[in-house]
Amino acid sequence: MNFNKILTLFVAFSISQNSFSQALVSYRDKIETAKTELKNSISAFSTCIVKSDINKCVEELAKNTANDEYKKYIVGGILYEIDPDQSLKFHKEAYLANTLEQNFILEYAIELHRNGQYQEAAKLYELYSQKVPNDIRVYVWLTDCYINTNEIQKSIQNWQKTNHSENHISIDNAVFTIYGKTTQIKTRSNLKSEIEKGKISNFYPLLFLDINWESDWWNTTTQKYFLNEDFQLAQNTLGEKNDDYKILKSYLEIKKLQENGEIDQIKNILLENKIILENNPIPVFGEISSDLLRICFADNLLTESEFYTKRGAELLALAKSTKDKDLLNIYAYLQATVDGKVMPEIDKLGWKEFKDERFTKSYFIGKADAIKYDDTELREAMLDFPNSSYLFWLKAKCAKMENKPVKNDLIEAIKREFKTFGTDQNKSSYRLKSYMGTLASEI
Numbered sequence: 001m002n003f004n005k006i007l008t009l010f011v012a013f014s015i016s017q018n019s020f021s022q023a024l025v026s027y028r029d030k031i032e033t034a035k036t037e038l039k040n041s042i043s044a045f046s047t048c049i050v051k052s053d054i055n056k057c058v059e060e061l062a063k064n065t066a067n068d069e070y071k072k073y074i075v076g077g078i079l080y081e082i083d084p085d086q087s088l089k090f091h092k093e094a095y096l097a098n099t100l101e102q103n104f105i106l107e108y109a110i111e112l113h114r115n116g117q118y119q120e121a122a123k124l125y126e127l128y129s130q131k132v133p134n135d136i137r138v139y140v141w142l143t144d145c146y147i148n149t150n151e152i153q154k155s156i157q158n159w160q161k162t163n164h165s166e167n168h169i170s171i172d173n174a175v176f177t178i179y180g181k182t183t184q185i186k187t188r189s190n191l192k193s194e195i196e197k198g199k200i201s202n203f204y205p206l207l208f209l210d211i212n213w214e215s216d217w218w219n220t221t222t223q224k225y226f227l228n229e230d231f232q233l234a235q236n237t238l239g240e241k242n243d244d245y246k247i248l249k250s251y252l253e254i255k256k257l258q259e260n261g262e263i264d265q266i267k268n269i270l271l272e273n274k275i276i277l278e279n280n281p282i283p284v285f286g287e288i289s290s291d292l293l294r295i296c297f298a299d300n301l302l303t304e305s306e307f308y309t310k311r312g313a314e315l316l317a318l319a320k321s322t323k324d325k326d327l328l329n330i331y332a333y334l335q336a337t338v339d340g341k342v343m344p345e346i347d348k349l350g351w352k353e354f355k356d357e358r359f360t361k362s363y364f365i366g367k368a369d370a371i372k373y374d375d376t377e378l379r380e381a382m383l384d385f386p387n388s389s390y391l392f393w394l395k396a397k398c399a400k401m402e403n404k405p406v407k408n409d410l411i412e413a414i415k416r417e418f419k420t421f422g423t424d425q426n427k428s429s430y431r432l433k434s435y436m437g438t439l440a441s442e443i
Helices: 003-021 028-037 039-051 054-062 069-078 084-097 102-114 118-131 136-148 152-162 164-179 184-196 200-211 224-238 243-259 266-272 286-298 304-322 325-339 344-352 357-366 376-384 389-401 407-420 430-442
Strands: none
Touching (some): 028 069, 054 084, 069 084, 102 118, 102 136, 136 164, 164 407, 325 344, 325 357, 357 376
16 A cells, blocks of 8 residues: 555544544534524525425525535525435535534434435434434434444344334334425426426326325325415416316315315315216326215215225226326225225236336235245336335245245345335334344344
């Protein structure tokens, strides 16, 4: 090794050692000052994202950070669930400006983590945890980082520190912090951009998004500022006599009535606007149709058996002609409710042609007793859905039942379960807890 390379390594090692040995600091007063100074810019940004293209809004907000690392830290936090690339950029710049500020360390570690830079994130989490050892979230995040770097013992040790029985809600939220949805505002902005170019069918997903906004994996809410702006745009663009406008307006009215517990008028709205009831058309946008049918069944305006018997074939044909996976999912739900199971050909259709994991899971549930570790269809499904924790868990389960080594398959299932809670019906960490316990016994 030449002298220059040795010198470079020595300097890098010295800097690293120096950073780890110095005490971390936390200047909350500077963070609060930055918040105050950015107050008007943040307010303008909030208005901008309602009315304008999100990229322009982010660009305008970014102008206010200058060379102030605390403002960059604040802006990075604002953009965390809006623009992951820009959020990472600002948190990185803040961290590099002061590598001993514990708030910067934690946020940059989180950014690295959700960007798949597990090894780098783990180093910063470990550093942070020395200063804040009671933050159990860090042990959750370290569990995930270490299992993704194949440091299995470290992963198990950190999971044990989370004390799941006492902290399961905090654990759920910690996982959501890393893997929660960050696309909604950009999706809304893109839908509006396409509408401006003439794609008016986008009003369906746009308004559905506004009124069914995912605040986390467990709750949805109505984004009223977005909804008011976008509904006004629909009214101005489509006109009140337009059939699509009538469907959208009816849907919003029904959702509001249901939210307020005023269900008596729902039937009248559907009949007046010739939607679903009394053999009226099923809206072609599956998510809205699914929601309206759910409301009709819940409020006894329709029964599943009657609707499936009379209009099941129509619903299936509509799903096939529009390639709408949510319409097909309604049909599968009705078939399961009325006939007691979903037919394999429907699940295969949803898997192969509609490329929807829900049908794939249903298909393998239906053939559970016949699945083997080397099942050709299971292998095929895992290639089609490489991020499915359910399919990888199924593979591990088969290994266990056939007395094959289970460790590697279980690790792969855990990696995916961390990202989605995909095998837990309630989207919680209880199945993850079970898998981590099994893994510990396999080591």
